[in-house]
Amino acid sequence: MKSIIGLFCGIIFGAGLTVSQMVNPLKVFNFLDVFGHWDPSLAFVMMGALTVFGIGYFLFLKPRTHAINGEDMPLIPKGAIDKQLLVGASLFGIGWGLTGICPGPGIANLGSLNPDILVFVAVMTVGLIIGNKLQR
């Protein structure tokens, strides 16, 4: 059952990335290029996602202690804003700015079987494991 939900949510997520064109590095570059031919479209992706998830969270998820399948709801990490978080986020932003591809869209692009994107996802996955191991 969990796998079916995983597959369903993955499909909806991938469809959303495609309709919103988060999967298109050119759209990402032009969103990040405020001083060029700025295309603010991707701000609307964030708005759409945050509106649906945020409202859903405060109305339906926050009051619950358990998910429908009985598992605990994920906690909001209480930790301070530490160096690890900021260094990680900074490096992530540089990589995203260089390629216009973040993890979700990278995977969503795999269907094209383009060698560049296969390389991207393979290297990114190695990077994720390294980054995770570097955590203290």
Place this chain on the structure above:
Amino acid sequence: MTEFTPVSALLGGALIGLSAFILMLTIGRIAGCSGIVINIFRIKNQSKSHLFWRISFVVGLVVGPLIIGSFTQFSIPTTYDFPRFIMIVGALLVGIGAGLGNGCTSGHGICGMGRLSIRSVAATITFMTTAFITVFIVRHLLEL
């Protein structure tokens, strides 16, 4: 140049938010793409059912765009016109950064910010800032 597409951007964003909402409501999990990938490789500490939903989410992420592409005008790109080494360096930074910083655009940007997590707000502001600066340097200072 790309066209300004606020309607499809909002609609696509809404689908992403809906996916994250359903995943948390039904199985109590965060739809963070980098976290899902990392956890697939932590085989030791998870039950089979956890491993399987993560793998099937990734499969859905690949299949979803192909389904949408089969009956709408929206599709994934087929070529990337920047050098292979940029792709490799960038991918490594994306991976190490998201691994170290505990999340990416989906985990921090949507699931974290949507729950008003202070850490996620800080992370999102940080990676947006370095991404803006990187594109500024590449496009306007180096003029690549």
